[in-house]
Amino acid sequence: MSAQVIVRPAVAADLPAVAGIFEHYVRRTVTTFEETAPGVAAWRRRLDELTGRGLPFLVAETPEDGRVAGYAYAAPWRPKPAYRHTVEDSIYVAPGRTGRGLGRALLGALLERSGEAGARQMIAVIADTGDDASAAxxxxxxxxxxxxxxxxxxxxxxxxxxxLMQRELDGPPRQA
Known part of the structure; x- marks a missing residue:
């Protein structure tokens, strides 16, 4: 199915779907350590911050319904200046849509666009839930x-x- 997945930059109209996907993981899993799901306004601030830094915030939709079925973004790894070329990825797929190649499509696009943005390293912080799907x-x-x-x-x-998992990225470093 990943050949049919459309991965594109997120826009404000996508944020209610993004918030809904994340809320599922906050309430029902330990995949995220968040205990309160942020609302759409918080997601708007995150979208604005990341895109303002030139970092990717992507959504995946499937052509059969055109709805957001997952999202991914790269955020600064740590706030200290020396870490400015390192990002952390976040990838979430809507419940009932996992196992269809959405995560693969999102991560592939995220790696490419993060490298284009000048990131040199990507860190994945994966909750060890007993399910190895994210690590795999x-x-x-x-x-x-x-x-x-x-x-x-x-x-x-x-x-x-x-x-913790790590991958080197291609692309020139961002200018400080």
Whole structure:
């Protein structure tokens, strides 16, 4: 199905769908350590901040219904200036739409556009939920294990580890 997926830059009209997708993961999973789902206004600020920095915020839609079925963005890894060439990825696919190539399409486009934006390294911080799908997806795109942080998140009554993965990107560094 990934050949039929349309991946494009997010626009303000996509943000209610983005908020709805993320809300599912906040309420029902430990995939994100957020405990309160941000509203559309918060997503608008994030979209504006990231695009203002020249970083990609993408959505995936399928041609059969034209609805947003997933999203991905690259955000600064850390606020200190020396980290300015490193980004962290976030990828979420709508419930009921997983396993159809949407994550693959989003990550591929995100890597390309992050490199074009001048990022040199991408970090994936993956909650170790017992499901290796996210780590496997990242490994298929050349991410390598970079470490594990044990019991750093507590959500829904359980302690959760995070797995760190890293990949070098192509492209010139952004000018400081």
């Amino acid at each position: 997806l990242h490994a298929r795109f050349g991410f390598v294990p970079a470490g594990r942080l044990s019991r750093v998140g507590f959500k829904h009554g359980r302690w959760v580890d995070t797995v």
